[in-house]
Structures are given as C-alpha cells and as structure tokens.
Amino acid sequence: MSDALTDQIRDFILENYLFTSDTSAIGLDDSLLGRGIVDSTGMLEIIFFIEEQLGVKVKDEEMIPDNLDGVNKIANFVATKRKAA
Amino acid sequence: MSTIVTAIEDAARRNGDAPALSWHKATWSYAELAGAINRVGDALATKVNAGDRVALLLRNSPQFAAAFYGVLSAGAVAVPLNVQERAGVLARQIEHCGARLVLADATHVEFTALREALDGKGVTLLPLELVDAASGCEAFCASLGEHPVRAASSLDEGSLACIIYTSGTTGRPKGVMLSHGNLASNARIIAGYLGIVPADKVLCPLPFHFSYGMSVLNSNLAAGAHLVLEDNLAFPQVLVKRLQDEGITGFAGVPATFALLLGRTQLADFDLSGLRYVTQAGGAMPRPQILALRAALPKARLFIMYGQTEATARLTFLEPEDLDEKLGSVGLPLPGVDIEVRDPSGRVVPDDAVGELCARGPNVMMGYWDDAELTAQVVRNGWLHTGDLAHRDGDGYLYIDGREVEMIKVGAFRVSPQEIEEVLATLPGVQEVAVTGMPDALLGQAIKAVIVAREGATPDVMSVKAHCRAHLAQYKIPKVVEFAAELPRTSSGKVQRYKLA
Numbered sequence: 080m081s082d083a084l085t086d087q088i089r090d091f092i093l094e095n096y097l098f099t100s101d102t103s104a105i106g107l108d109d110s111l112l113g114r115g116i117v118d119s120t121g122m123l124e125i126i127f128f129i130e131e132q133l134g135v136k137v138k139d140e141e142m143i144p145d146n147l148d149g150v151n152k153i154a155n156f157v158a159t160k161r162k163a164a
Numbered sequence: 165m166s167t168i169v170t171a172i173e174d175a176a177r178r179n180g181d182a183p184a185l186s187w188h189k190a191t192w193s194y195a196e197l198a199g200a201i202n203r204v205g206d207a208l209a210t211k212v213n214a215g216d217r218v219a220l221l222l223r224n225s226p227q228f229a230a231a232f233y234g235v236l237s238a239g240a241v242a243v244p245l246n247v248q249e250r251a252g253v254l255a256r257q258i259e260h261c262g263a264r265l266v267l268a269d270a271t272h273v274e275f276t277a278l279r280e281a282l283d284g285k286g287v288t289l290l291p292l293e294l295v296d297a298a299s300g301c302e303a304f305c306a307s308l309g310e311h312p313v314r315a316a317s318s319l320d321e322g323s324l325a326c327i328i329y330t331s332g333t334t335g336r337p338k339g340v341m342l343s344h345g346n347l348a349s350n351a352r353i354i355a356g357y358l359g360i361v362p363a364d365k366v367l368c369p370l371p372f373h374f375s376y377g378m379s380v381l382n383s384n385l386a387a388g389a390h391l392v393l394e395d396n397l398a399f400p401q402v403l404v405k406r407l408q409d410e411g412i413t414g415f416a417g418v419p420a421t422f423a424l425l426l427g428r429t430q431l432a433d434f435d436l437s438g439l440r441y442v443t444q445a446g447g448a449m450p451r452p453q454i455l456a457l458r459a460a461l462p463k464a465r466l467f468i469m470y471g472q473t474e475a476t477a478r479l480t481f482l483e484p485e486d487l488d489e490k491l492g493s494v495g496l497p498l499p500g501v502d503i504e505v506r507d508p509s510g511r512v513v514p515d516d517a518v519g520e521l522c523a524r525g526p527n528v529m530m531g532y533w534d535d536a537e538l539t540a541q542v543v544r545n546g547w548l549h550t551g552d553l554a555h556r557d558g559d560g561y562l563y564i565d566g567r568e569v570e571m572i573k574v575g576a577f578r579v580s581p582q583e584i585e586e587v588l589a590t591l592p593g594v595q596e597v598a599v600t601g602m603p604d605a606l607l608g609q610a611i612k613a614v615i616v617a618r619e620g621a622t623p624d625v626m627s628v629k630a631h632c633r634a635h636l637a638q639y640k641i642p643k644v645v646e647f648a649a650e651l652p653r654t655s656s657g658k659v660q661r662y663k664l665a
Contacts, residue, residue: 098630118638122398142401
C-alpha cells in the first residue's frame with residue numbers, strides 16, 4: 080500500500096532520521112525502534128509531526144507501538160483518526 | 165572476598181527459584197543466572213587469561229548479565245560497549261583496550277560492519293544467542309558450546325573487573341577502570357540506602373554500559389531482588405502501565421525519563437501504590453520537576469542522587485525526608501566516602517563557596533585504561549577530581565553548580581564536543597567546525613554544530629546529518645546544524661564554544 084499519506088510519513092522519517100531521499104532505505108513495515116531508526120526522543124518528534132503536520136492529536140494512551148512503530152502503522156492510525164473526526 | 169558474582173551465587177543457593185531478571189517473555193531465576201554465569205566462565209577458561217579484556221556488544225538482557233559476570237568469574241575484564249555506537253567507534257574502543265574476544269549479539273545492526281572493521285586484527289567475535297522467550301537461557305548456554313568445568317578461581321578486591329568507556333575524543337578514548345572492590349562496595353551501599361530486599365521488583369530502562377544502569381544491575385542482583393528490563397522509553401504510557409500491572413516496587417530514571425512521564429502520561433490515573441521508591445541520577449533535575457514528580461507519586465520515596473563513572477556510579481544521595489528543606493541539593497556523601505570542595509590551588513573552600521568537588525573512597529576508579537597522564541590529572545593522592553563545580557551549605561549538604569569542562573550532556577549521556585567536531589571535520593567541504601550544547605526542554609541539552617564551509621563548497625544540512633549518522637551514535641547527531649562565515653574566537657585564537665549556543 081502506498082498513498083499520499085504514507086509517502087508523507089515515509090519522507091518525513093527519511094529526511095529527519097535517515098537523512099536521505101532514497102525510499103529503499105526503509106520498509107513500510109519496518110520497526111522504527113527495532114531498526115534503530117529513531118530512539119525515544121525521535122518518537123516524540125514523530126508525535127509532534129503527526130499533531131502539527133498531519134493534524135491528528137495523539138492522546139497519551141494512543142502512544143503505543145501498534146499505532147506508531149512503523150510507517151504503515153502510523154498511516155493507519157492517522158487515517159483511522161481522521162475518519163473518526 | 166565477596167564480589168557481585170559471589171552474591172549472585174549466594175542468592176542462587178538461598179532461593180534458586182527466585183526471579184533475577186525479566187526481559188520480554190523471559191524470566192531468569194537466580195539458579196539459571198548463576199548457572200549461565202558459570203557456563204560463560206567455563207567457555208572462557210581456555211580462551212582468556214586472568215586480566216584479559218573481553219568486550220561485550222550486548223543490549224540490556226539477562227544474557228548481558230550472564231556474559232558480564234561470566235567474564236568476571238573467569239578472572240577476565242569485562243568491557244561493556246555502548247550498543248548505540250557505530251562500528252568505527254566500537255572497533256576503536258576494542259583496539260584501545262586490547263580485547264581479543266568480543267561476545268556479541270549476532271543480530272546487532274553493526275555486527276557485520278564491526279567484523280569487517282576488525283578483520284585481520286586478531287580479534288574474535290563470538291556470536292551469542294539473545295532470545296527473549298522462556299528458552300532464552302538454554303539457547304544462550306547452547307551458543308557458548310560445550311566446555312569442561314574449570315577450577316574455581318577467587319577474585320581479588322583490588323584487581324580490575326571492568327572498563328567503561330565514557331565520552332572521549334575519537335583519538336583519545338576514556339576507559340574508566342573499575343575493580344571488583346569498586347563494584348561490590350558501591351553496590352552494597354546503594355542497596356543499603358535504598359533498602360533493596362529480595363521481594364523488590366525494580367524496573368530499569370537504563371543501559372548497562374552506562375554507570376547508572378550498571379549500578380542498578382549490580383545493586384539489585386547483589387541484594388537478590390528481581391530486575392525487570394525495559395528496552396526503551398518511546399512509549400511512556402506502556403511503561404507506566406507496566407509499573408502498575410507488574411507491581412513494580414522501585415524505578416530508576418534520569419531527568420529526561422521523568423520529564424517524559426510527567427509530560428506524556430497521567431500518573432494519577434494509575435494505581436502505583438506498590439511503587440516504594442524512585443531514584444533520579446544522571447544530571448541535575450530542575451527543581452520544579454522534582455516537586456512535580458513528588459506530587460505525582462506521593463507514596464514513593466524520591467531519591468535524588470549524584471555520581472559519575474569515575475566513582476563507579478554513586479557519590480552522594482539526598483534522603484527523601486530532606487527533600488523539602490534541601491531542595492536542589494544532591495545530599496550527603498555515601499558512608500565511607502569523603503568529599504571536599506576545593507579551589508584551584510587545592511585548598512578546601514568555606515561553606516557556600518563554589519569549588520571543584522573532589523572525592524575519596526572505595527568507589528574511586530583505578531584510573532583510565534592506558535592513559536597514565538590523564539589518570540594523574542584526575543586522581544591525585546587518592547582523591548578523584550570530578551570536574552564538577554559544587555558548594556556545600558552549613559549543614560554539609562552538597563549542591564552541584566555546573567561543570568568545569570566543556571562536556572555536553574544529552575539526556576544523561578556525556579558527549580564530548582571534540583568527538584563530533586572530529587567526525588564533521590572529515591566531511592568534504594567543511595573547513596572548520598565547532599560543536600556546543602544548546603538548551604533543550606526535554607533532554608536538558610541538545611547538540612548544535614556550526615560549520616564554516618570551504619570556499620566554493622556548499623554542504624547542506626541533510627548531508628551533514630547523514631555523515632554524522634554513519635559515524636556516530638544516534639544521540640550524538642546534532643539537532644541543529646548552522647553555517648557561518650567564521651567562528652567566534654578569543655584573542656589567542658581559541659574557539660569560544662559558549663558563544664555558539
């Protein structure tokens with residue numbers, strides 16, 4: 080699956096943590112923590128990105144790996160939240 | 165003498181089924197841990213001699229503990245490496261301490277690169293299995309291979325047990341040498357003032373290659389308690405839920421940990437009545453945050469502590485009951501530790517005057533590995549010169565006022581500006597670079613690099629950060645990269661880093 084939202088999230092991670100525009104540097108289902116792409120500070124920055132750039136508020140209890148630890152997971156989470164809004 | 169290893173063996177004899185370490189789905193009992201330590205010792209008996217260095221590239225896990233204490237039980241010296249570092253730095257530290265053997269997690273992202281970096285240098289990488297399931301202990305022991313049982317050796321209090329690398333420039337790594345006596349005495353004192361008992365279940369998110377994390381490991385295992393490992397703090401809500409659901413009685417964090425918990429969780433919504441104590445070390449926590457943490461966890465005793473790797477871990481702590489009256493203090497010296505605040509000529513300064521905090525006691529390191537010159541500067545007549553500026557009030561309570569040296573503290577990790585400057589200087593197009601710390605709301609300090617580009621060259625921020633990512637641990641990548649026409653300097657030509665922030 081690849082759509083505009085997924086691309087936007089992937090590009091943000093590529094640009095801010097892998098410092099490249101090479102899209103093969105990350106798989107959409109890769110664990111961001113498991114692969115050492117972000118640490119806990121980076122995860123907070125991703126949440127800030129989701130809130131500021133994607134316009135979706137992340138509640139404290141939504142800060143779980145299933146929602147945030149991967150490009151597809153983030154995209155699914157954001158899409159679901161947008162639908163619910 | 166009684167070492168951490170003998171304390172673990174004693175705990176295994178007293179109550180072998182008691183849980184020692186939990187990691188994901190695995191829980192290792194004291195009997196399993198003691199058995200695995202012994203297996204590591206047997207495996208090393210034919211490979212290393214007493215005093216040989218053995219490096220560990222293993223993340224926090226029961227397997228780390230088995231390998232670490234196994235190396236010690238074999239009479240060798242454990243060198244726990246920072247698993248966040250890149251292969252280049254890891255290889256330099258391995259070569260610096262002269263380790264011929266590395267016990268490594270074969271799934272580590274830098275494993276292959278490290279093997280290549282060490283190719284032809286006479287260093288063996290022994291891959292170990294790190295399985296985070298119930299079969300973990302068995303798989304780990306199997307990956308060691310079969311070895312005859314070795315003769316038991318007794319360990320000398322004054323002999324070298326481990327080397328912990330702290331920040332240093334790439335050309336001059338700083339390996340802090342700690343003896344068996346250093347580790348055992350500091351662990352016993354910490355376990356004593358925290359009142360750690362076998363019934364305790366303590367959650368540790370701190371890496372073991374870092375002296376605070378290492379002290380949590382040593383003090384809990386020496387006391388026969390149950391240590392529960394947390395891989396990361398990316399999901400603070402998950403962490404707090406674990407504190408509640410698993411009935412955690414003790415928790416160790418650094419200021420950034422508590423900033424995260426206070427900012428991103430609703431501590432009041434959880435039942436944390438089992439949490440008996442919380443410890444904070446790894447840099448000064450702002451006073452409002454101390455008060456907010458205590459208000460959010462009214463039932464837990466909050467220990468504010470201070471120390472450094474060169475003092476094994478701990479030098480002082482503040483009794484929770486003194487927190488109101490002595491807010492901002494790091495407390496009193498540990499029993500058996502003498503502390504003086506001195507002026508540059510070495511004289512003790514009067515109360516309330518600022519000077520360098522110097523310490524003497526059984527926790528003071530043996531020195532820096534292979535660096536007699538630096539050791540002689542830092543340890544003089546048995547006194548450790550911490551480089552921290554401090555003062556003492558009329559009641560003897562100590563307050564930290566800053567650092568003498570230009571070290572950046574990101575979260576709780578010390579970062580040498582020179583190390584980053586050296587890496588950036590190798591980037592084509594960079595003529596000059598200076599690195600400094602800048603204030604950061606969460607981490608206390610973040611890293612800022614200011615670059616003067618070569619004429620005609622136009623390096624961009626992304627390529628600068630990509631270069632850093634390839635050569636430095638993630639937390640050492642500058643958050644801000646700026647370009648300037650020149651660097652601020654003193655009249656003598658020295659770069660004034662503080663003017664860059």
